[in-house]
Amino acid sequence: MELVQRNTCFAGEQRIYQLDSSSLKTATKFGIFLPEVALQGQACPALFYLAGLTCTEETFAIKAHAQRLAAQLGLILISPDTSPRGEQVAQGDHWDIGQGAGFYINATEQPWAEHYQMERFLTEELYSLVQAEFPVQKGAIGIFGHSMGGHxxxxxxxxxxxxxKSVSAFAPICAPSQCPWGEKAFSQYLGSDRQQWLSHDATALVQTKGALFKAILIDQGIDDQFYSQLNPMLFQQACEQVGQPLELREHAGYDHGYYFIQSFMDDHLQFHAVQLQTAVH
Incomplete structure (x- = not known):
């Protein structure tokens, strides 16, 4: 693991690291914000943030405006890239497939299966790495994301x-097996068997898994230009069916971009801080 960028931010540090990933079989980068208390060695709760289509490991750090409150709350923020990258890595023919569009799954079809193992990278490799290298509080890790990353x-x-132990999302793709973005990605990454897609579909998963969390928070802009792809109501209905508490907040005037995310970022950080504090007590 190599430190490639470090910037002081709200008395903490925003860093970018590069590592050779055994899961992705290529070099990859991730961002991490370490609040001042973490730099002093105090164990802190941590949040993984998964960005959306076309984004990188740096998008969240620059655009989400999360570091100020994270510094106050003592939260470590981890932002991986959205896909494997490199000359040897398969690239799609459009912005919504291939590099920049990994969908956080393990691909099973060629030419994607060789490198597009994002679920394995996140849940096994990067998850273990950040706990080994940084003062992450054991049992106090949450996850949130936007659009493809919300999915x-x-x-x-x-x-x-x-x-x-906690989860939230901004404008997530809630039922990818039922929208063009998901159908395109899943048919290429996973093949034609739609039954296999359901294990990567939040609406189908909550119906199968039942109520797992004390709360889930989703924010959605009503003026989102991609609203027809997102299907938040399908996820809400599935949560109601199994008794999974969900707070789905819809906001007039807001679109799909980072001005929307900035507007409600504080709410999400505070939500996770409470959920993760409960998880370790």
Whole structure:
């Protein structure tokens, strides 16, 4: 692991690291914000943030405006890249497939399966690495994300509740097996068997897994230009069916971008801080 960038931020440090990933079979980067108390060696709760289509490991650090409150709350923020990258890594023919569009799953079809193992990278490799290298409080790790990353946060939390003790999302793709983005990605990454897609679909997963969390928070802009792809009501209905507490907040005037995310970032950080404090007590 190599430190490639470090910037002081609200008395903490925003860093970018590069590592050679055994899961992705290529070099990859991730961002991490360490509040001042973490730099002093105090164990802190941590949040993984999964970004959306076309984003990188640096998008969250620059655009989300999360560091100020994270510094006050003593939260470590981890932001991986959205896919494997490199000359040897398969690339799609459009912005919503291939590099920048990993969908946080383990691909099974060629040419994607060789490198596109994002779920394994996150839940096994990076998860273990950050605990070994940084003062992360054991049992106090949450996950959140935006759009494709909101899909990733919901599905990984539902599949790995032993790893992630809190979950929230901004404008997540809630039912990817029922929208063009998901159908395109899943048909290429996972093949034509739609039954296999359901293990990567938050709406289907919550129906199968039942109520796993004390609360899930989702914020959604009503003026989101991609609203038809997101299907938050399907996820809400599934949560109601199994008794999974969900706070789905819809906001007039807000679109799909980072001005929307900035507007409600503090609420999400405070939500996770409470959930993770409860998890370790």
């Amino acid at each position: 990733g946060a919901l599905t990984l939390a539902l599949k790995h509740p032993d790893l992630f």
